[in-house]
Amino acid sequence: MWSEMIYPEAPYDVERLFGRVSMDPLQYIEFENRLLKVPLVLNQGEAVVSVQSQGTKERPAFEVRGEEISTKDEVISRIRAMYDFDMKPRDILGTLDSTTIGELVEQYAGMPIICEPSTYCTLLKNIVHQQLNMKFAYTLTYRFVTRYGREKDGVWFYPDAEVVSNLTVEELRELQFSNRKAEYVIGVARRMVNGELNMDELTELSNEDAYKKLLPIRGVGPWTVECVLLFGLGRKDILPAGDVGIQNAIKKWFNLTSKPTKEELYAYHEKWSPYSSYVSMYLWESLSE
């Protein structure tokens, strides 16, 4: 057993981190111990890692614990990326608070970008979540993961691509996937298994090149790519223009009479660059309050 402390720059909003993680019924979370357990698929093997908050928003501190000392460096860097422990909140606030949405930015300052354990998992999860209300979307993911994934130390690993690639549409229909959604999910897994799609390569690509790589895949549209960039790769300058939640939040925040147009969304994105992902997080967060 090894352990290492991480001290992110303040403010880091631990409460919002826990709040957001707990939206997902598959996440392992102990509120009373301020503890998360994370399933990580590593270069070699896999690990269940504990992340425990021991600080506050103004003095953030996290202890990361794992079993295999040999994988420690990789685990730490993955965890830092997943929970945005290298976030630069003062820089973000300084860049954004003079923009059109200063009030929102001040209210949610310190909210990190929270990623999933792998870009593969983010891709599949977002296909499953397309066009569904959050509650039902999580229900579908829950059924999918608990039926075809693996449980280890009380934590669920997302179903392996090999397993998913061998599923039939009918099997996913039983979980109440739509026909097309089932085809999309199985299709993506098959592309990964046959080597046509390598999610690891995305790390090296610019946002634009990632679009070019992912968009041709059946079932993957702009919204899904943007979610992969934001929640899979942790890119900081993503404003998912096609997202109905973002649209509604902007409408509400700016007192618009209808949802913003593509052009308006593009203009906002420019204005909030290079940190529009944070505004996206704040906007989503503001919807659930």
Place this chain on the structure above:
DNA sequence: GGCCAGGTGATGG
């Protein structure tokens, strides 16, 4: 009961 949900692909101009 009707509209909506953290969309996408197919079709037709």
Place this chain on the structure above:
DNA sequence: CCATCACATGGC
């Protein structure tokens, strides 16, 4: 290139 529509199903 843009507008519209079918898809599916639960939530409210």
